[in-house]
Amino acid sequence: MxxxxxxxxxxxLLGLGGLGAFLWALRGGQFDDLDGAALRILIEDDKKNGADR
Incomplete structure (x- = not known):
């Protein structure tokens, strides 16, 4: 007992800490652009790939 x-x-306390971290990330704009990161992989960037040599 x-x-x-x-x-x-x-x-x-751990639950309240997790909730606080979630609310902090929410207010900080962490979840504003959910589709941008998913579509960013499809954009070709020749300078990063070394194709400009």
Missing amino acids: SGLAFLIPVAL
């Missing part, structure tokens, strides 16, 4: 008295507050 004493183990639960320790583990329940620890679990609640």
